[in-house]
Amino acid sequence: MTEPRYSEEELKQLNKQNAKTYEIDGKRVTGYEAAQMQRRLEREYRKAQTQSDIFRESGNDIKAKDYKSKATAIKTTYDDLTDKVSGLYNSSERMRTYFAGAKPLTNGGGGGIMRISSPISSRKHPTGTPEGIELFGDKLNSRQTLLLDNLPKYDSKIIVSKRKVSMRDLSALTARENVEFAMFTKGNERLIIRGDAGSVNIDIRKAKELAEKGYKWSGHTHPGSAKAVLLPSCEDREILKCFNQKNSVTYNSIGKHYVFGEDEK
Amino acid sequence: MKEIYFEKLKEYCLNNGLSLEKLDKQERYLIDGSFMTANPIKIPNSDGLKTDLATQPKPTLIYDVETDTISETEYTDLYLR
Numbered sequence: 001m002t003e004p005r006y007s008e009e010e011l012k013q014l015n016k017q018n019a020k021t022y023e024i025d026g027k028r029v030t031g032y033e034a035a036q037m038q039r040r041l042e043r044e045y046r047k048a049q050t051q052s053d054i055f056r057e058s059g060n061d062i063k064a065k066d067y068k069s070k071a072t073a074i075k076t077t078y079d080d081l082t083d084k085v086s087g088l089y090n091s092s093e094r095m096r097t098y099f100a101g102a103k104p105l106t107n108g109g110g111g112g113i114m115r116i117s118s119p120i121s122s123r124k125h126p127t128g129t130p131e132g133i134e135l136f137g138d139k140l141n142s143r144q145t146l147l148l149d150n151l152p153k154y155d156s157k158i159i160v161s162k163r164k165v166s167m168r169d170l171s172a173l174t175a176r177e178n179v180e181f182a183m184f185t186k187g188n189e190r191l192i193i194r195g196d197a198g199s200v201n202i203d204i205r206k207a208k209e210l211a212e213k214g215y216k217w218s219g220h221t222h223p224g225s226a227k228a229v230l231l232p233s234c235e236d237r238e239i240l241k242c243f244n245q246k247n248s249v250t251y252n253s254i255g256k257h258y259v260f261g262e263d264e265k
Numbered sequence: 266m267k268e269i270y271f272e273k274l275k276e277y278c279l280n281n282g283l284s285l286e287k288l289d290k291q292e293r294y295l296i297d298g299s300f301m302t303a304n305p306i307k308i309p310n311s312d313g314l315k316t317d318l319a320t321q322p323k324p325t326l327i328y329d330v331e332t333d334t335i336s337e338t339e340y341t342d343l344y345l346r
Contacts, residue, residue: 231322
């Protein structure tokens with residue numbers, strides 16, 4: 001588990017890439033810093049767009065327009081940044097919000113979206129729910145905070161007892177950090193690994209090693225709140241084969257999940 | 266149910282000039298009340314979760330079962346036209 005993420009050759013390439021700097025908003029930033037800026041913009045965009053959708057559905061068109069303008073401005077900045085920095089790619093799927101594609105309440109008998117029956121400021125719900133964190137900027141609960149403290153950066157790992165973490169907790173962490181998390185279970189222990197916006201440092205070889213040690217792949221998260229975010233990748237299925245499992249699960253940033261299988265088409 | 270929903274998408278493709286042949290090659294998913302087709306993405310040197318997002322399929326058509334509506338996505342033209 002202590003093996004480096006990259007080979008020497010890959011590291012050289014990454015260092016070379018990271019040594020290159022870009023001028024963003026009058027400041028020189030490295031490729032890594034630009035990628036961090038991109039993650040922040042994705043998160044800010046989803047929050048502004050979600051606020052706009054909520055106000056629109058509650059009939060407050062003025063506020064809806066305000067937040068829409070904010071979201072549009074963030075998207076413009078995001079696109080400029082992505083164009084300017086080599087190695088960054090536009091991840092529109094992960095900027096899509098919960099409400100994207102939903103029909104207005106007055107035009108579909110519900111439209112599959114939540115009804116706003118009370119002001120946002122008067123909402124009462126438990127802390128630590130993925131949807132609360134993603135949609136309203138709520139805080140993590142204490143056990144999630146403890147987990148995050150032990151998973152501060154890419155490829156951080158922690159082993160905890162089974163009862164101290166669930167996939168919904170990882171969904172909450174994903175809502176907070178906008179990165180992937182993967183969970184593997186062996187007996188009463190769970191191994192959690194932090195990824196970045198689009199990957200976790202588990203290749204086929206490492207997956208086979210974990211399987212040999214007796215771990216099962218409980219699931220992993222994909223940042224974003226749209227249903228399409230839950231789609232399992234081709235490589236998700238390859239990892240599933242390594243564990244000789246029939247199913248695993250993907251969670252998005254609002255606690256929705258999808259159980260996928262090896263042979264599913 | 267997937268077959269029934271897929272028939273709806275076939276009809277949609279016929280009525281909107283989208284390729285049935287390409288639709289047949291799409292992966293099919295029923296996720297949280299939505300049936301969606303998605304184009305599989307393969308890349309060279311893919312390696313497990315290290316290339317997770319890069320190999321995530323792209324949604325091409327989404328059928329909302331509850332409202333009986335079909336939505337195109339930004340990938341519809343690219344993969345189904």
